[in-house]
Amino acid sequence: MDHLRLQYSEDFTKIGKHLHILSNAACGYHKVLEDNRKLYNEIQDLKGNIRVYCRVRPFLPGQANSSTSVVGMEERTIAIITPTKYGKDGSKSFTFNKVFGPSATQEEVSSDMKPLIRSVLDGFNVCIFAYGQTGSGKTYTMSGPKVLSEESIGVNYRALNDLFNLQAQRMGTINYEISVQMIEIYNEQVRDLLQDTTLEIRNTSQKGFAVPGASIVPVTSTSDVVELMNQGQKNRAVGSTAINDRSSRSHSCLTVHVQGRAITSGSILKGCMHLVDLAGSERVDKSEVIGDRLKEALYINKSLSALGDVIASLAQKNSHVPYRNSKLTQLLQDSLGGQAKTLMFVHISPESESVNETISTLKFAERVASVELGTAKANKEGGEVRELKEQIACLKAALAKKEGEPENIRSTQSSPNIYKVSRGNATPVFPRNRQPMEEVGNIEVLNSVTPIQKKLRFDLPGPGILVENNSPNWVDNCNGLPKEIGSGGWVDNEAVGGNQFENINSVQVLEPDLTTHTPLPSSLYQRRTPGQQRCRVESVPSQDSDEIDGVTSGSLDQETVLSASGLKPVGVTNRGISNKKKPQKTANNMTMRSTSQACKSPVPQSQKRLQIPIRHSAQKTPIRNGKHISIGTEGRTPNGKIIIAK
Numbered sequence: 001m002d003h004l005r006l007q008y009s010e011d012f013t014k015i016g017k018h019l020h021i022l023s024n025a026a027c028g029y030h031k032v033l034e035d036n037r038k039l040y041n042e043i044q045d046l047k048g049n050i051r052v053y054c055r056v057r058p059f060l061p062g063q064a065n066s067s068t069s070v071v072g073m074e075e076r077t078i079a080i081i082t083p084t085k086y087g088k089d090g091s092k093s094f095t096f097n098k099v100f101g102p103s104a105t106q107e108e109v110s111s112d113m114k115p116l117i118r119s120v121l122d123g124f125n126v127c128i129f130a131y132g133q134t135g136s137g138k139t140y141t142m143s144g145p146k147v148l149s150e151e152s153i154g155v156n157y158r159a160l161n162d163l164f165n166l167q168a169q170r171m172g173t174i175n176y177e178i179s180v181q182m183i184e185i186y187n188e189q190v191r192d193l194l195q196d197t198t199l200e201i202r203n204t205s206q207k208g209f210a211v212p213g214a215s216i217v218p219v220t221s222t223s224d225v226v227e228l229m230n231q232g233q234k235n236r237a238v239g240s241t242a243i244n245d246r247s248s249r250s251h252s253c254l255t256v257h258v259q260g261r262a263i264t265s266g267s268i269l270k271g272c273m274h275l276v277d278l279a280g281s282e283r284v285d286k287s288e289v290i291g292d293r294l295k296e297a298l299y300i301n302k303s304l305s306a307l308g309d310v311i312a313s314l315a316q317k318n319s320h321v322p323y324r325n326s327k328l329t330q331l332l333q334d335s336l337g338g339q340a341k342t343l344m345f346v347h348i349s350p351e352s353e354s355v356n357e358t359i360s361t362l363k364f365a366e367r368v369a370s371v372e373l374g375t376a377k378a379n380k381e382g383g384e385v386r387e388l389k390e391q392i393a394c395l396k397a398a399l400a401k402k403e404g405e406p407e408n409i410r411s412t413q414s415s416p417n418i419y420k421v422s423r424g425n426a427t428p429v430f431p432r433n434r435q436p437m438e439e440v441g442n443i444e445v446l447n448s449v450t451p452i453q454k455k456l457r458f459d460l461p462g463p464g465i466l467v468e469n470n471s472p473n474w475v476d477n478c479n480g481l482p483k484e485i486g487s488g489g490w491v492d493n494e495a496v497g498g499n500q501f502e503n504i505n506s507v508q509v510l511e512p513d514l515t516t517h518t519p520l521p522s523s524l525y526q527r528r529t530p531g532q533q534r535c536r537v538e539s540v541p542s543q544d545s546d547e548i549d550g551v552t553s554g555s556l557d558q559e560t561v562l563s564a565s566g567l568k569p570v571g572v573t574n575r576g577i578s579n580k581k582k583p584q585k586t587a588n589n590m591t592m593r594s595t596s597q598a599c600k601s602p603v604p605q606s607q608k609r610l611q612i613p614i615r616h617s618a619q620k621t622p623i624r625n626g627k628h629i630s631i632g633t634e635g636r637t638p639n640g641k642i643i644i645a646k
């Protein structure tokens with residue numbers, strides 16, 4: 001008996017040891033799984049994919065007994081019940097970076113944003129945007145419900161809180177300047193929500209599109225931004241439809257610009273963050289819209305369709321991406337195809353009646369998730385580069401001032417000496433009575449003494465044309481480098497309505513009424529100085545400058561649309577086949593256009609070219625690389641660049 005007892009006890013000890021080893025191994029296994037997940041995310045980040053989070057809205061009051069289309073949800077997967085065509089069991093699964101169910105709180109949904117905010121302060125460009133069917137909860141996620149509480153505030157406010165908290169933590173090492181812009185795209189018009197004015201999107205030569213005319217307001221705290229957002233929100237186009245009594249009828253974009261200067265090294269970081277609340281796609285038969293609402297819906301659907309085409313092109317790595325087909329895609333170009341870090345919240349409504357829109361939305365989102373962006377890059381620049389940029393800015397400013405002066409004053413003041421650039425000195429040598437002003441056309445410095453000065457060359461979109469830009473220099477840095485890619489026809493336009501009409505501008509009957517927006521107090525935004533001229537250089541894109549875009553089926557009920565609008569369809573497309581007109585090429589189609597109120601310059605168009613006799617009388621022709629360069633009159637090369645001979 002004693003022997004047996006001993007044996008048992010030894011066996012139990014052995015088993016205990018084995019169990020211990022097994023439990024350790026199990027712990028290790030979980031740790032390895034966790035590590036794998038982290039590594040996976042890092043790889044994703046390195047690949048630069050857009051991250052996609054899916055959020056399911058809860059049933060609204062009064063919908064308690066409704067049936068749902070959502071049949072399963074896990075951390076990263078959502079299953080939707082479907083009509084039988086989508087698989088034997090009548091359900092289809094979609095996988096995203098995260099899935100949030102109807103009970104997810106605003107805090108949970110926003111919890112992963114900190115790394116993105118840190119990135120903005122580290123000089124990266126970030127875009128967070130909300131996509132989904134009308135009434136699916138986009139505005140709720142981005143801003144919150146009508147009545148805000150600490151728990152219910154949305155992504156925008158939380159992102160800004162994080163931003164200012166991090167800024168405060170870095171106070172001793174980096175000084176940050178933060179400012180915001182708020183614009184919306186309403187019926188293909190870009191509007192400044194802080195000024196209630198109409199703006200143009202401009203193609204900045206290398207960096208993609210920007211909205212240089214939009215007011216930029218410096219802010220120092222979240223409450224500053226909240227105040228501006230409230231003001232902007234009042235100017236936003238919101239209307240009531242059968243689906244949503246507070247439907248956003250426009251795409252809104254809050255852009256936060258951040259510039260940091262390292263206290264010790266003096267190097268500069270420039271980051272920006274777009275917070276975009278897209279207007280919702282809608283089936284116009286369901287939302288029962290007519291008149292202006294219908295027109296809005298068509299614009300919304302068309303621009304979302306253009307977004308789908310862009311995403312399709314990016315996903316297929318096509319050589320050409322049709323960014324120019326809508327203002328929305330122009331605005332988001334740097335976030336979608338550039339080197340930004342992008343997070344999309346895709347929203348779905350849980351009701352089974354919305355199942356078709358839900359599936360379209362999720363298919364769209366899955367495609368977005370497959371887009372590989374370029375690896376995000378920080379916008380950093382060292383002290384020397386900064387100095388050169390400052391010199392350029394001053395030179396541009398001086399030339400712009402020249403341009404702004406009447407002819408008689410100009411002729412008495414012109415002197416090549418003002419363009420002297422001295423190395424190590426951030427500002428050019430100006431005569432004492434000369435003030436730097438805004439930016440101007442092309443300048444080229446030739447025969448410069450130092451290698452650094454040789455680099456002093458910059459081009460603006462059109463040769464020799466004065467370009468308006470009253471935003472601080474660093475704002476333009478928001479634009480990443482576009483990938484040149486093309487498109488395909490994968491987007492299920494059931495939700496977005498497809499390209500119902502060849503050109504939505506042909507819907508002449510329903511003119512937008514923008515007169516209902518109240519202007520804001522002038523103290524809220526920066527104003528242009530009275531002397532400043534505003535002339536824009538724009539490429540004049542035909543709507544469809546990006547030809548042969550695969551256009552997807554307009555499965556939206558065209559008859560419903562048409563009967564409601566009384567309009568005639570033009571160029572209704574078949575699935576995957578575009579019958580758009582051959583577009584006009586626009587690459588060199590640069591014209592100077594006055595914008596309605598903005599460009600009322602007393603100087604005739606023909607005089608807007610710079611007319612400064614810069615060439616020094618002693619120098620007959622400037623020499624570059626040992627060769628004489630022929631220049632036209634007024635110190636220009638034949639392609640319009642100004643020569644500063646030294």
Ligand SMILES: Nc1ncnc2c1ncn2[C@@H]1O[C@H](COP(=O)(O)OP(=O)(O)OP(=O)(O)O)[C@@H](O)[C@H]1O
Binds near residue numbers: 060102139141
């Ligand atoms: N997670 C949520 N929890 C509670 N209520 C929500 C949630 N998401 C949305 N809602 C409610 O659903 C309704 C529609 O939401 P919201 O206005 O955000 O939709 P939307 O997608 O922005 O619509 P639209 O595209 O028409 O502007 C609102 O009453 C909102 O308060």
